[in-house]
Amino acid sequence: MSGDPICSVRDLKKHYPITRGLLRREVGRVRAVDGVSFDVERGEALGIVGESGSGKTTTAHTVLGLEEPTAGEVRFDGEPVSELTGEERDAFRRRAQLIVQDPNDALDPRMTVGEAVAEPLRIHGLDDAERRNAIVADILERVGLSGDDADRYPHEFSGGEKQRISIARALVVSPDLIVADEPTSALDARVRSEILDLLDRIRREFDIAVLFVSHDLDVIRRSCDRVAVMYLGEIVERGATDSVLADPAHPYTRVLLSSVPSLDPTDRELGRPLTDTVPNPSDPPSGCRFHPRCPDVIPPADLSVSESTWRAIAGFRFSVQAGELPEAAVGDPESETGTGGDRAGEGRTAATVRRAVGLAEELPDPDAEAAVEDAAAALAAGDVDAADETLAAAFTSVCEREAPAAVDRPADAGAERVTTGTVSCLRHGRSGSAEAVRPDGDAETEN
Amino acid sequence: MPPTEDAPQFEDLDWDDIQRSKRTVTAERAALVVGVALIALVRAYQWLSAGPYLIGDLRPATVDWVFLLAATVVAAYGVIPFAKRLRRRRVSLFDALRRRPAVALSSAFVAGLLAVGVAGPALGGSPPLRFHHAFHPPVGFASTVPPQECLGVETGGAFDRVCHGTWEYPLGTNKRGHPLGFLLIAGARTAAYVTVISAAFIVPLAAAVGVVAGIRGGVVDDLLSAYVDVQLCIPALLLYFIGYAYYGPSLLLLLATFGLLSWGGIARLVRSEVIQRRGEGYVLVARSLGASGAYVARRHIIPNSTNTLVPAVFQLLALFVLIEAGVAFLGFHEVGTYSWGSTISESSNAAIAGQLQERAEQPAYKIWWASTLPAAALTATLVAFKTLGDGVRDALDPRGDRS
Incomplete structure (x- = not known):
């Protein structure tokens, strides 16, 4: 990694306005990408990983100029992409290429493979059909197909072969950066590893930087030098792939890691999110965006309960907020007001609710006990909103109030490297506050 | 496995050398220009020459010129691209047609119909x-x-x-x-005029509106879609009758009213196809390569929409033939143009025919040939258009090659 990065993204935001009515009055905006910064060095493989809806595909599209960023800047080889015009813009269009997720819609079913692979040449004005055909035949062989395949149609190929054709199409204009949006998610394991091998080989052979966008940590682990973990439009953790995946600092990274099946049952405890619902990006949670799902959410300072009890309380609170409670835990408001109240009411008491959410035993903290009891009673009566309010008032985590800044990842024990990336989590400290793991740590150091 | 070490770099193009030379001569454009030039020449000749007759007793009217222009457009942007596409297929046209005799028959029928349309003026006036x-x-x-x-x-x-x-x-x-032979051919000529002129007019208009609405989206889409909806509410037949009241019967007027008011359905179809396809991977890749909306529409969206578009267009053309026959059956047609509809109507003592329409004094069953033959021709035309529409659709789909 020497010299300037091939692609550098600074504080990128992409919001989609939600409009209503004939005049398209804006009533809200979906914050698909909300302040993302990263660099892709020449020839390196950077992975962006996150659940669906985390904004990683939007990031990829914005990097390529397919979407106009709402704010922030994408620089390609030092030049801001949005200011490129004419020849320079054409050159950028050639130097940055896209490989899309689904091999079945990556290729136009009405175009032969040869036409599809030659399309970049054609769009960029290479009219000489013979020269195009020669280039296409050469490149098809380089990705493991035959030059004769050029006259066939995409439906005659398997998914893996189609993805090879996609790669050939991306390579045909000698790019410096390939953005691979989930390049293998639609393939089975054996074909996937073949395609990843091919991408790796091409990256090394032609010194092409690859931006992998994936939800699959295995793909990232296999192919990427560095990784950035995205959640709800923000990067929560980044660093060298080995160290981030071996020793995740952000609770969300742990959640992602534990969603990969593991043989070690002790892995799983910290890795289960409190709730399964990914919040709506048009109304992201305050403070740390992961807090409603975070298994490691910071307890209020005045609460004196054990860690596991706190996790049960937090799980109770955010499940109520997300409307994700188990069926046994919510009463039916209709039957309470109706004449048959005694019949329906007997099954649902505060105690049954508490048992259903794992808070059956009395809590040592009297305030907490009162709040949980109130909320459980409200729930038994079917009043979810009241329960939500009670819990929100009683158990307010610092994670809701304060948005974490990026701080250096805690160094691995005995690690040689000075920098292992950054993490945005209040557990690892707020920049400039006394709680910081490394008080002298400078946010966003990644030199 | 692929060759790796022998040549570390494939052909590296020097893009500064490659001029963005837009190719100006394509087969389509050449056909269009030559056709239009020829028509203009002949028209100018007729205009400059003293007599009203072009050659012999051939005297083309406005509708004939419009038809020739429309035929040139259809040939240049319908037949030539279709032939180009067929040429790349591995199954020969002959084999494909032999496997589907219905399509072969239909294409022969439609080809004959169009040939009669083109050669029609040469047949001379009515006997x-x-x-x-x-x-x-x-x-x-x-x-x-x-x-x-x-x-x-x-x-x-x-x-x-x-x-x-x-x-x-x-x-x-x-x-x-x-002679009924003459009447059938004259009717075929009218049918050919109806189909070719409406195809040349409706398809580009509907495709343009549908593509613009689908790709632009937003306010443009709202306005165009609203306009199409309003337009679909106006009965074209009523407008034709209003025009008829002012200008008298005219095939061109009929085609103009139906052409102007009936493309909305096709435009809607195109729009929904565009919206469905604009997020496909190959469109994204083309856009990331800097392709314009027009390129994406021409190279990706329209070719992929033929599965719905082609049968719908052929169906609409068949419907136009039927509408023209219906209008002629009611007697609202030019007396000089022999439509199958008017021939049927004249040979049956239909009480519903308009005042202008002549009626037969004989019961229809006694002179059955005079109404049955044109009716059979009309039916055959409708069936042929629909069958050919399906045939063209299948011919355009490369996935059909394997079967």
């Missing part, structure tokens, strides 16, 4: 009225309402004469003594 030859039956049949002067074998007595068909009039005659 003279020969009322004394009225109601000759077709060859091999006999008529109990014999013409005054039967050219075939006559049997029966003086009061129950039966006239047998003659090779002079192989398909018989109608009450004006016009």
Whole structure:
């Protein structure tokens, strides 16, 4: 990694306005990408990983100029992409290429493979059909197909072969950066590893930087030098792939890691999110965006309960907020007001609710006990909103109030490297506050 | 596995050398330019020459010129791209047609129809009225309402004469003594005019509106879609009758009203196809390569929409033939243009026909050939268009090659 990065993204935001009515009055905006910064060095493989809806595909599209960023800047080889015009813009269009997720819609079913692979040449004005055909035949062989395949149609190929054709199409204009949006998610394991091998080989052979966008940590682990973990439009953790995946600092990274099946049952405890619902990006949670799902959410300072009890309380609170409670835990408001109240009411008491959410035993903290009891009673009566309010008032985590800044990842024990990336989590400290793991740590150091 | 070490770099193009030379000569454009130039030349010749006749007693009217122009457009942007696409197929056209005799028959029929349309003006004006030859039956049949002067074998007595068909009039005659062969060809010419002119007018308009609405989206889409919805609410037939009240009967007026008001359905189809395809991977890749919206529409979206578009267009054309026949059946057509609809109507004493329409004095079953033959031709045309629409769709789909 020497010299300037091939692609550098600074504080990128992409919001989609939600409009209503004939005049398209804006009533809200979906914050698909909300302040993302990263660099892709020449020839390196950077992975962006996150659940669906985390904004990683939007990031990829914005990097390529397919979407106009709402704010922030994408620089390609030092030049801001949005200011490129004419020849320079054409050159950028050639130097940055896209490989899309689904091999079945990556290729136009009405175009032969040869036409599809030659399309970049054609769009960029290479009219000489013979020269195009020669280039296409050469490149098809380089990705493991035959030059004769050029006259066939995409439906005659398997998914893996189609993805090879996609790669050939991306390579045909000698790019410096390939953005691979989930390049293998639609393939089975054996074909996937073949395609990843091919991408790796091409990256090394032609010194092409690859931006992998994936939800699959295995793909990232296999192919990427560095990784950035995205959640709800923000990067929560980044660093060298080995160290981030071996020793995740952000609770969300742990959640992602534990969603990969593991043989070690002790892995799983910290890795289960409190709730399964990914919040709506048009109304992201305050403070740390992961807090409603975070298994490691910071307890209020005045609460004196054990860690596991706190996790049960937090799980109770955010499940109520997300409307994700188990069926046994919510009463039916209709039957309470109706004449048959005694019949329906007997099954649902505060105690049954508490048992259903794992808070059956009395809590040592009297305030907490009162709040949980109130909320459980409200729930038994079917009043979810009241329960939500009670819990929100009683158990307010610092994670809701304060948005974490990026701080250096805690160094691995005995690690040689000075920098292992950054993490945005209040557990690892707020920049400039006394709680910081490394008080002298400078946010966003990644030199 | 692929070659790796032998050549570390594939052909590296020097893009500064490659000029963005837009190719200006394509087969489509050449055909269009040559066709339009020829038409303009002939038109100018007719204009400059003293007499009203072009060649012999051929005197083309406005509708003929419009038809020739439309035929040029259809040939340049319909037939040539289609032929180009077929040429790349691995199954030969002959084999493909042999496997589907219905499509082969339909294409032969439609080709004949169009040939008659083009060659139609050369057939000359209508044959003279020969009322004394009225109601000759077709060859091999006999008529109990014999013409005054039967050219075939006559049997029966003086009061129950039966006239047998003659090779002079192989398909018989109608009450004006016009041979039905001529009437069928004249009707075919009208049908060809209707289909070619509306195809050349409607398809580009509908495709343009649908593509713009689908790709632009937003306010443009809202406005265009709203306009199309409003337009679909106006009955074209009513507008034709209003125009008829002012300008009198005219095939061009009929085509103009129906052409202007009936493309909305196709535009809607195109729009929904565009919206469905604009997020596909190959469109994203083309856009990330800097392709314009027009390129994406031309190279990706329209070719991929043919599965719905082509049958819909052919269906609409068949419907136009039927509408024209219906209008002519009611008598709201030019007397000089022989449509199948008017021929049917003249040969049946239909009480619904308009005041202008002539009616037969004989019951239809006695002179069945005069209405059945044009009706059969009309039916065959409708069936042929629909079958051909499906055939063209299948021919354009590369996935059909394997079967």
